Amino acid sequence: QRQLVESGGGLVQPGGSLRLSCAASGFTLNYYAIGWFRQAPGKEREGISCISASGNYTKYADSVKGRFTISRDNAKNTVYLQMNSLKPEDTAVYYCAAYIYSICVSVWYREGDYWGQGTQVTVSS
Numbered sequence: 001q002r003q004l005v006e007s008g009g010g011l012v013q014p015g016g017s018l019r020l021s022c023a024a025s026g027f028t029l030n031y032y033a034i035g036w037f038r039q040a041p042g043k044e045r046e047g048i049s050c051i052s053a054s055g056n057y058t059k060y061a062d063s064v065k066g067r068f069t070i071s072r073d074n075a076k077n078t079v080y081l082q083m084n085s086l087k088p089e090d091t092a093v094y095y096c097a098a099y100i101y102s103i104c105v106s107v108w109y110r111e112g113d114y115w116g117q118g119t120q121v122t123v124s125s
Helices: none
Strands: 003-007 010-012 018-025 034-039 046-051 058-060 068-073 078-083 092-098 119-123
Touching: 003 092, 018 034, 018 092, 018 119, 034 068, 034 078, 046 068, 058 068, 078 092
Parallel strands: 010 119
Antiparallel strands: 003 018, 018 078, 034 046, 034 092, 046 058, 068 078, 092 119
16 A cells, blocks of 8 residues: 655744655655645645656745755655745645656646645744
8 A cells, every 4th residue: 555654744933944754655756756735724735846756856836945955865765855944834734745757747736646644834933
């Protein structure tokens, strides 16, 4: 059974940092592009970042560009999202998703194919 599990969320003050992890079980992430999405209460889900299977290509939403960094360690079957300079508006449930493609297709920000259960990130003083 294919599963993705996010971890690393929590409460952090504005300006702080967190690193989220997305670990896979039941399949290897090596062949798949992986995306990070988030959903705040009352808002639509937002695709924020994507990384190709090779790790050589990344995409970011304007809302996180320059603050968040996506990376992957295929040997550990894990993808990461380093989040710096966090703002209260970054508060959301964060999800990782695997795509059926190995690249970040043009509509990567709209939908993934296999989802994790999400991890809560709260940015507040």
